[in-house]
Amino acid sequence: MGGASVEREVSLSSGRECAAALREAGYDAIELDAGPDLCARLSELSPDVAFNALHGRWGEDGCVQGLLEWMNIPYTHSGVLASALAMDKARSKQVFAAAGLPVADSLLADREAIEADHLMPPPYVVKPNNEGSSVGVCIVEEAANGPPALASDMPQTMMVEAFVPGRELTTTVMGTRALAVTDILTEGWYDYHAKYEQGGSRHVIPADLPDEIAETCLDYARRAHAALGCRGLSRTDFRWDEARGADGLILLETNTQPGMTPTSLSPEQAAHCGISFPELCAWIVEDASCDR
Numbered sequence: 001m002g003g004a005s006v007e008r009e010v011s012l013s014s015g016r017e018c019a020a021a022l023r024e025a026g027y028d029a030i031e032l033d034a035g036p037d038l039c040a041r042l043s044e045l046s047p048d049v050a051f052n053a054l055h056g057r058w059g060e061d062g063c064v065q066g067l068l069e070w071m072n073i074p075y076t077h078s079g080v081l082a083s084a085l086a087m088d089k090a091r092s093k094q095v096f097a098a099a100g101l102p103v104a105d106s107l108l109a110d111r112e113a114i115e116a117d118h119l120m121p122p123p124y125v126v127k128p129n130n131e132g133s134s135v136g137v138c139i140v141e142e143a144a145n146g147p148p149a150l151a152s153d154m155p156q157t158m159m160v161e162a163f164v165p166g167r168e169l170t171t172t173v174m175g176t177r178a179l180a181v182t183d184i185l186t187e188g189w190y191d192y193h194a195k196y197e198q199g200g201s202r203h204v205i206p207a208d209l210p211d212e213i214a215e216t217c218l219d220y221a222r223r224a225h226a227a228l229g230c231r232g233l234s235r236t237d238f239r240w241d242e243a244r245g246a247d248g249l250i251l252l253e254t255n256t257q258p259g260m261t262p263t264s265l266s267p268e269q270a271a272h273c274g275i276s277f278p279e280l281c282a283w284i285v286e287d288a289s290c291d292r
Contacts, residue, residue, distance in 0.1 A: 002033035005056030014260040015053040018281050025278040049288040050075040060257040061087035076284045078256040079292030082229040086256045089129050089159050099227040101251050106161035111150050118147055123163035128155050164250045166241035171221035172266040173234050178218035179269040183207035205272050224254045231292045235266050
């Protein structure tokens with residue numbers, strides 16, 4: 001839990017909640033804040049399983065998965081390749097498109113080019129290619145006078161993506177089972193504040209959708225999970241433009257390390273299916289392995 005990414009605080013929250021749930025389920029859970037001494041601490045503790053509650057870079061992009069493979073410690077969630085692919089938005093979109101899944105038009109560009117001119121007609125979205133939790137996301141509105149001015153801490157290469165209007169939907173896959181569809185309601189758009197601050201968003205589960213759209217979300221989430229080679233738990237996010245019907249459902253990204261507090265989206269969907277939070281955490285532990 002924890003780690004050094006910009007999502008550190010979210011990971012600490014996930015880790016604390018998962019550790020408490022695992023103890024409730026009968027496991028001996030030790031909370032380990034992942035720092036530069038991670039390898040030494042893991043050698044010292046010699047755990048049966050590493051429950052990966054890290055979010056963002058180094059914990060969700062294949063790095064810590066490679067370390068755990070090297071140390072032969074069984075671990076949870078997706079393996080090295082699936083984690084690296086899912087964290088890289090451009091490459092994961094190539095995988096989705098090859099699997100016949102609908103994605104928004106996008107391109108990668110240097111920040112100087114993005115700040116110099118519109119690289120596609122507004123509205124569009126500018127975001128880091130390898131961060132999660134909506135970190136650094138900027139929406140350029142249709143009425144924008146010019147290109148965006150990016151924050152100084154943003155990476156040199158960014159993704160520019162066509163804005164998809166409509167509703168924010170998400171589906172969790174647990175193993176090979178797609179659990180449910182949640183409709184995420186916010187006053188604005190689903191940014192970091194809406195995701196993690198009290199009252200920032202409201203989750204409607206099951207989402208009030210036409211059967212065709214709900215079934216398509218479940219199908220797309222399973223196919224995205226399989227196309228990337230995910231293991232354990234994943235969550236796939238969508239936008240749906242109701243005016244376009246089934247053609248308006250666009251896959252945004254797949255998260256291989258979904259938020260793991262009892263009120264996070266994936267645990268909420270598990271609870272909707274009759275799976276308690278301790279039961280979900282126990283399932284994740286029992287699913288752990290190397291060579292994922």
